[in-house]
Structures are given as C-alpha cells and as structure tokens.
Amino acid sequence: MSSTVCAVSTPPGVGGIAVARVSGPDAFRIVNKIWKGKSLEKCDSHTAHLGTILDSESRPLDQAVVTLFRAPRSFTGEDTVEISVHGSTYVQRELLNSLINSGASLAQPGEFTRRAYLSGNLGLTEAEAVADIIASTSRAAHSIAMNQMRGSVSKKLEKLHDQLLELASLLELELDFSEEDVEFASREKLMTIARDIQFEVNRLYRSFASGNAIKNGIPVALIGQTNAGKSSLLNTLIGDQKAIVSNIHGTTRDVIEDTCEIGDYLFRFMDTAGLRDTTDEIEAIGISRSHQAMKKAQIVILLTDVTSPMPQEKVAEIIEQISPDQKLIAAVNKTDLALPDEYIAELRSQLPADTPVIPLSAATGEGIDNLCLIITTLVTPESQQVTITNARHAEALHNASDSITRVITALESNLSGDLIALDIRETLSHLSSISGNITSEDILQSIFSRFCIGK
Numbered sequence: 103m104s105s106t107v108c109a110v111s112t113p114p115g116v117g118g119i120a121v122a123r124v125s126g127p128d129a130f131r132i133v134n135k136i137w138k139g140k141s142l143e144k145c146d147s148h149t150a151h152l153g154t155i156l157d158s159e160s161r162p163l164d165q166a167v168v169t170l171f172r173a174p175r176s177f178t179g180e181d182t183v184e185i186s187v188h189g190s191t192y193v194q195r196e197l198l199n200s201l202i203n204s205g206a207s208l209a210q211p212g213e214f215t216r217r218a219y220l221s222g223n224l225g226l227t228e229a230e231a232v233a234d235i236i237a238s239t240s241r242a243a244h245s246i247a248m249n250q251m252r253g254s255v256s257k258k259l260e261k262l263h264d265q266l267l268e269l270a271s272l273l274e275l276e277l278d279f280s281e282e283d284v285e286f287a288s289r290e291k292l293m294t295i296a297r298d299i300q301f302e303v304n305r306l307y308r309s310f311a312s313g314n315a316i317k318n319g320i321p322v323a324l325i326g327q328t329n330a331g332k333s334s335l336l337n338t339l340i341g342d343q344k345a346i347v348s349n350i351h352g353t354t355r356d357v358i359e360d361t362c363e364i365g366d367y368l369f370r371f372m373d374t375a376g377l378r379d380t381t382d383e384i385e386a387i388g389i390s391r392s393h394q395a396m397k398k399a400q401i402v403i404l405l406t407d408v409t410s411p412m413p414q415e416k417v418a419e420i421i422e423q424i425s426p427d428q429k430l431i432a433a434v435n436k437t438d439l440a441l442p443d444e445y446i447a448e449l450r451s452q453l454p455a456d457t458p459v460i461p462l463s464a465a466t467g468e469g470i471d472n473l474c475l476i477i478t479t480l481v482t483p484e485s486q487q488v489t490i491t492n493a494r495h496a497e498a499l500h501n502a503s504d505s506i507t508r509v510i511t512a513l514e515s516n517l518s519g520d521l522i523a524l525d526i527r528e529t530l531s532h533l534s535s536i537s538g539n540i541t542s543e544d545i546l547q548s549i550f551s552r553f554c555i556g557k
C-alpha cells in the first residue's frame with residue numbers, strides 16, 4: 103500500500119496564501135490529527151472547511167481552509183486534502199513538520215503527478231504535459247502543453263498503434279494462406295499502411311525542433327559588424343542593460359543570451375561578437391562563437407549600421423551561411439543619425455528577394471515594434487498539427503522511424519512476413535514507450551506468436 107505524502111504546492115517564499123497537499127490512504131486521518139474543527143473523516147468529498155491547524159506540539163498554528171477530495175475523485179486518484187494557510191515561511195515549515203509528525207512523509211519532486219499517472223488518471227504524455235504547463239512562459243508554449251494534457255499526443259499514438267496492429271494482422275493472414283495461393287492483402291496495401299505510419303512518425307519527430315524552441319525560447323541571433331549596435335538592440339528588446347555597449351569596436355566577446363516574450367512566443371536573443379578580421383586571439387574565439395550562435399538560430403537578424411554600411415562581400419558571406427530552414431531579417435540601425443532609404447535600396451539588392459529589411463534605431467526605439475511584428479510572423483507554426491516538445495518522445499519517435507523504415511525496406515525487398523513482424527513489433531514498442539501504455543503482452547503474443555522464425 104502506498105504511503106501518504108505531503109508537500110507545499112505553492113512556490114517557495116512568502117505569499118498571501120500557501121497550499122499544502124496531502125495525498126494517500128491516511129490523508130484524512132493525518133490531517134484530522136492536526137485539525138481543530140469539524141471531524142474531517144466524516145466529511146463528504148469536494149467540500150471545503152474552515153478550522154485551525156495545530157503545530158507539532160498541538161498549539162494553534164494558523165486558521166486554515168481544507169478542501170477534501172475522496173479517492174478516486176482526486177488528481178492523484180487517492181484521498182487528498184489541500185490545506186490553505188497564510189503564506190508565512192514559518193507557517194509553511196511548521197505545517198509540514200506537523201503533518202510529518204502525524205505520519206505523512208515528504209513528497210518527492212513530481213510525486214503527485216506520478217501518483218496521478220500510476221492511478222490511471224493521467225497518461226504518461228498528459229502527466230509530462232502538466233510539467234510543461236507549469237513551466238510555460240508564453241501563450242504558444244502553454245497552448246501546446248494544454249493540447250498535450252488533453253491527450254493530443256496520446257490520440258495520435260493510439261492511431262499509429264492501431265495501424266501497426268492492422269499491418270501485423272494483415273501479414274499474419276498472408277502467412278496463414280501463403281501455401282494456398284490465395285492473395286489476401288497485397289503487398290501494395292501493406293506498403294501503403296506502412297508509408298502512412300512512417301509519414302506521421304516522421305512528421306511528429308520533426309515537430310520537435312519547433313516545439314522545443316517554442317517551449318525554451320525561439321533562438322534568434324544578432325549578427326553584424328562591430329559597432330553596428332547588436333548589444334544596444336539586445337538591451338532594447340529585453341528592456342534591460344544586460345550587454346555592455348560602447349563605441350569601442352569589438353566590445354562583445356562572448357555570446358550573451360536573454361529571453362523576452364513577444365506576442366504569443368518566447369524568444370531567446372543571442373547578442374554576438376561583431377564580425378571583423380582580427381589578430382586578437384580572444385576576439386577570434388568570440389567571432390567563431392558568433393558563427394556557432396548563427397548556426398543554432400531559427401532566425402538570424404543581420405544588423406547593419408546606416409552610417410557605416412557593411413561591405414557587399416561581408417553581406418554575401420553571411421547569406422551563404424544561412425540554411426534553408428533558417429529565417430533571415432536585415433535591420434538597418436542608427437536611423438536617428440541618417441536617412442536610411444538609399445542604403446536600404448542598396449542592401450536589398452544584395453539580399454535574397456523575400457528578406458524583410460527593417461530600418462530602426464536601437465537608441466530611440468524607432469522601428470523596434472516593426473521588427474517584433476516581423477519576428478512573430480516568421481514563427482507562426484504549421485497549422486493545428488500535434489507538436490512534440492519532449493526530448494524523450496523525440497528519441498522514441500526517432501527509433502520508431504528507424505524500425506518502420508526497415509519494415510518498408512523489407513516489404514520492398516519482398517522479405518518474409520516473419521522478419522517484417524519483428525520490426526513492426528519494435529516500432530510498436532518504441533511508440534508505446536511514449537504513452538506508457540505498453541501493449542498488453544497477451545495481445546502482442548496472440549498477434550506475433552505465429553511469426554516465429556521457421557514456421
């Protein structure tokens with residue numbers, strides 16, 4: 103039988119109210135021991151009660167409200183009591199002491215969600231989405247996590263799972279009748295199903311790159327020559343003086359990162375060392391880091407200075423390094439010092455045709471709203487597709503993609519069903535590891551038992 107655990111669920115520190123959760127078979131009895139008020143053990147589920155919480159020496163600690171949830175109608179599926187006290191750090195600490203003294207143990211990190219998963223109240227991907235919701239810092243990250251908590255990933259996996267079982271059953275039929283010259287399911291049909299599965303598995307796997315970026319901040323690199331105003335732009339965007347700004351060329355050496363929310367998204371801006379030829383060893387290391395940052399970025403902002411235009415060959419060098427899945431924005435800085443129109447026209451002729459060119463001044467803030475608008479329009483995700491944000495899921499999908507590709511190769515080479523079945527089974531097991539719903543051994547057994555080599 104599982105133990106009864108307790109923890110403060112609100113953030114550490116002082117707050118108006120702090121909430122502690124107690125979950126497990128003895129939750130009601132334990133809280134009742136430190137409770138002065140109506141006997142909680144007789145109260146109905148989903149009711150709230152006002153009373154006094156006692157400390158470990160049975161002295162009144164605080165006036166509190168307890169909310170009761172009886173198993174299985176609670177998040178964890180167990181008897182659960184939520185205790186709302188005043189948010190003093192002393193009260194919180196003493197409340198936990200008192201609960202532990204009465205028989206509860208301290209919950210491990212994530213233990214309430216783990217119990218919800220073990221009780222069957224939440225699937226594994228939904229449980230993981232709870233952590234993502236708690237960690238979400240932008241509307242886009244929150245919306246992906248909410249969809250996952252509501253089962254979007256599980257539903258996709260269930261569909262893939264059913265298709266794989268169908269594939270296995272068709273192969274099984276093929277084996278059964280192989281000696282009777284009856285064509286049950288043509289290999290083309292098997293191939294179509296396998297290709298559908300492969301397409302969806304690969305799409306889900308690819309969604310990880312953008313999903314992960316949305317969750318942790320979409321990487322944007324600020325690239326340009328020394329003194330173009332990259333550090334000034336970073337500071338203006340994040341509203342803080344994080345990077346050192348000076349009129350000395352080569353001020354920034356390391357990549358300086360910070361995040362800021364624009365529209366629905368969280369962006370991770372990377373200020374980089376200005377690009378120039380240098381004999382300074384440290385500066386050269388900094389410049390090679392600028393190139394690395396540019397590689398990591400989903401969006402590259404090429405920042406130029408209207409008062410000191412970038413030589414054409416330098417612009418060309420940067421464009422050459424932009425990969426097809428990266429987005430390029432050109433920004434012309436210091437428009438408070440000179441009119442940019444002439445330079446913009448010249449720069450446009452050096453850039454790929456659809457590159458946005460934005461005049462701005464990092465010093466006065468002019469043009470920054472426009473830059474933000476363009477940045478957000480560049481990241482609007484693929485339409486309502488299910489997105490993966492979890493590295494564990496991505497790895498399993500990668501493995502599943504390998505095994506389903508082997509299934510297709512085997513079908514193409516007209517290999518025997520026995521061999522193909524092994525890879526189908528492996529694909530199933532990789533996908534099941536994501537949802538945690540390992541397919542019942544019985545079902546697998548009944549489907550695959552006939553595939554034993556040598557039949």
Ligand SMILES: Nc1nc2c(ncn2[C@@H]2O[C@H](COP(=O)(O)OP(=O)(O)OP(=O)(O)O)[C@@H](O)[C@H]2O)c(=O)[nH]1
Binds near residue numbers: 332354377437463
């Ligand atoms: N007038 C004006 N000056 C600016 C503007 N943006 C930056 N500066 C000035 O330009 C100089 C260089 O700015 P930084 O932001 O340090 O330039 P950087 O691109 O980070 O330079 P490195 O770190 O050397 O690569 C500083 O003196 C800034 O105050 C602007 O929009 N207008």
Ligand SMILES: [Mg+2]
Binds near residue numbers: 332345347
């Ligand atoms: Mg700088």
